[in-house]
Amino acid sequence: MTITFLDPTSVVGGRSGPAATGLAPIGDLSGRSVALVDNGKHNAGFLLAAVGRLVVERLGARVVDHRKQHPSEPIAPEVADELARSCDLVVTALGDCGSCSSWSCRDAIEFERRGTPAVLLCSEVFEPLVRSVASGLRVAVPRLVVLPHPIGGVPEADLEQRGVPALATRRLAEHILAPAGGSR
Amino acid sequence: MSAPTTTDIPSWPVADDPEAWLALAEEKGIGDGLPLIPPTPDRLAAWLDVVGREPSEALGVVPPRQGTLTVAALAINSIMAGARPNAFPILVSAFEAMFEPRFNLLTTQVTTNPIAPLVMVSGPAAAAAGMNGGEGYLGPGNRANATIGRAVRLTLMNVGGARPGVADRATAGQAAKYTLAFAENETDSPWDTLATSQGVTSDSAVVAFGAVSLFSHLDSVSSSAEDLLDNLAQTLTARGTNVVLGGGEVLVLLCPEHARLLDRAGMRRADVQHELFERSRTPLGNFPSSFLAAMRRVRADNATTVFDGDSVRVFDRPDDVLLAVAGGAGKHSVTAASIATNRSVAQPVSGM
Numbered sequence: 001m002t003i004t005f006l007d008p009t010s011v012v013g014g015r016s017g018p019a020a021t022g023l024a025p026i027g028d029l030s031g032r033s034v035a036l037v038d039n040g041k042h043n044a045g046f047l048l049a050a051v052g053r054l055v056v057e058r059l060g061a062r063v064v065d066h067r068k069q070h071p072s073e074p075i076a077p078e079v080a081d082e083l084a085r086s087c088d089l090v091v092t093a094l095g096d097c098g099s100c101s102s103w104s105c106r107d108a109i110e111f112e113r114r115g116t117p118a119v120l121l122c123s124e125v126f127e128p129l130v131r132s133v134a135s136g137l138r139v140a141v142p143r144l145v146v147l148p149h150p151i152g153g154v155p156e157a158d159l160e161q162r163g164v165p166a167l168a169t170r171r172l173a174e175h176i177l178a179p180a181g182g183s184r
Numbered sequence: 185m186s187a188p189t190t191t192d193i194p195s196w197p198v199a200d201d202p203e204a205w206l207a208l209a210e211e212k213g214i215g216d217g218l219p220l221i222p223p224t225p226d227r228l229a230a231w232l233d234v235v236g237r238e239p240s241e242a243l244g245v246v247p248p249r250q251g252t253l254t255v256a257a258l259a260i261n262s263i264m265a266g267a268r269p270n271a272f273p274i275l276v277s278a279f280e281a282m283f284e285p286r287f288n289l290l291t292t293q294v295t296t297n298p299i300a301p302l303v304m305v306s307g308p309a310a311a312a313a314g315m316n317g318g319e320g321y322l323g324p325g326n327r328a329n330a331t332i333g334r335a336v337r338l339t340l341m342n343v344g345g346a347r348p349g350v351a352d353r354a355t356a357g358q359a360a361k362y363t364l365a366f367a368e369n370e371t372d373s374p375w376d377t378l379a380t381s382q383g384v385t386s387d388s389a390v391v392a393f394g395a396v397s398l399f400s401h402l403d404s405v406s407s408s409a410e411d412l413l414d415n416l417a418q419t420l421t422a423r424g425t426n427v428v429l430g431g432g433e434v435l436v437l438l439c440p441e442h443a444r445l446l447d448r449a450g451m452r453r454a455d456v457q458h459e460l461f462e463r464s465r466t467p468l469g470n471f472p473s474s475f476l477a478a479m480r481r482v483r484a485d486n487a488t489t490v491f492d493g494d495s496v497r498v499f500d501r502p503d504d505v506l507l508a509v510a511g512g513a514g515k516h517s518v519t520a521a522s523i524a525t526n527r528s529v530a531q532p533v534s535g536m
Binding site: 102103128 | 193195205208212223224225228249250252253254257260291294338350430523524
């Protein structure tokens, strides 16, 4: 004899959220502004400093720094408005835990919704979570620079030795900025 | 398009056998590892009869999957948990509370922190559901406590997609993530309920709180409020909680005997909050410089309060100390620390 077991994951009435949208294009960044959003996670600032050097020295752009007060909450809407208005690209870091990866993903999506392209630096361990957060919202997965874990909680010298900052800037330049036809 | 009905809910045929139900839950990734009640169409219909709400009614959206929580979905997960339909108003209220942005349900669902949504119920709704706020309120043994908390958990996993190891990235998790619901012990409390103190005026209410660190605070020595508060404050300064690093709320669940000692000293809720705020301090020199630097950065907005002379306060304000009475005879209070970005929410229970 069998019985009928109702699926507890089903959501009668359909899932909510806007339909999937694409990512804002990355234009020529020469002479433009790039926002570096540090969510306060350990070593986020260290990686973003390397990104900043790339932005200034190789792209000829200007850096606008912003630091979130806490990684586990959304960026303030008025800050997102201002950075989206004044910058042509946002690079945010760091996704290396559950909540910071999820909220940084949502922040990147907020910039994309405002028409400003965004890139998230995240640990490989939390990349799947970032993807599922975007998938839940039914939007395109933000551009990611995926880096080896762990990133936070280790000395900067250790990150240097593992080549993590160099990897971050190389992947950003080669995989995200160059294909976009930006300043190259 | 016609309105969706419960007959539109996908289902699986399964042998009428408890072991087959558990195996199905394991195979489909829809359970918590414990035996369950199969949510059959008959059981759902019986629940909906008692609940008296439209099955497709949307109660909110559960991250990170952004699943719409319908009355039917909540009922199905509650049936699986073994809950009774008379718990439904409590469950609805708990989710309404968790949907408030300040509760930060996304963080709760995905963080490496072991945040367990704590559901504390007061008023006639708790009694009607058969909840325990007395001896052994944190379990085991009471069906209502166990299954209400479990219904919350299964719903968060199944509708919200917080599967452990998938979207729920808790490094360790904790046993309280299986279930964490109980009643406030109003009979033995010298004060009004926590929800009332938060401005909720309904007879019944739920307080939802993101509990990261549950700690059993034994004090069988103190015979004065002074000593009791000093000892309790020491427990609240435990280094490993998020609150010490970044601020946030702590729920202090005073056992009745501890609460009575404070009451006998003429202390009201606000007095106890103020005393714990003042006394929960650690000497500046006790912190490693890296920890201190992180605290100074994270707590910059409240630096003048937190960094007070040669000591560091745990709390940004007295209101961050939430007080309630729970438990039976004995000298064991419980503290539950949350995190700065997750705030408790007191919510009326309607339909009672």
